[in-house]
Amino acid sequence: MVEVWTIEVADGPRWNAASWRRAYGEGLVEAAVTHGAREWSWVVRDWGTLVEFVFADDESWLRFRRAPGVQAALDAAPDPENGLWVYNGPGGSSPVRVPRGPAPLRQSGAAPTPEPEPGPELWQQPVGMRAGLFQEQEPTVRAR
Numbered sequence: 001m002v003e004v005w006t007i008e009v010a011d012g013p014r015w016n017a018a019s020w021r022r023a024y025g026e027g028l029v030e031a032a033v034t035h036g037a038r039e040w041s042w043v044v045r046d047w048g049t050l051v052e053f054v055f056a057d058d059e060s061w062l063r064f065r066r067a068p069g070v071q072a073a074l075d076a077a078p079d080p081e082n083g084l085w086v087y088n089g090p091g092g093s094s095p096v097r098v099p100r101g102p103a104p105l106r107q108s109g110a111a112p113t114p115e116p117e118p119g120p121e122l123w124q125q126p127v128g129m130r131a132g133l134f135q136e137q138e139p140t141v142r143a144r
Helices: 017-034 058-065 068-075
Strands: 003-010 037-044 048-055 084-088
Touching (some): 017 037
Antiparallel strands (some): 003 084
């Protein structure tokens, strides 16, 4: 199964994510291809940058993630505590990779209506109702 992994890097107080990409981007892509990445893409946003990698399986991703060059690049992020996100799936602002199918038609008889739930069994009712002492009554409204 194809796995998409994303690394998002936000601008930091000392330097920005574009500088981080220029310094570590080529090494990250080289390590990804060496460890089995099928494709990758960089996305630049006004708050930082992100890179998406597509791996054949989780094992390839884990081997990539444990590579010393990748660890060094992630440790050198502009704000490694609050501005670095690594997660499975496409980037948060990425479009859906597979287009949606057509919406179902709204027609009568398209789906059966649910059947009402059966009432409680005799043994589940309060003792007074079992003996017929209490009757469930509709509330009455008095006209003024």
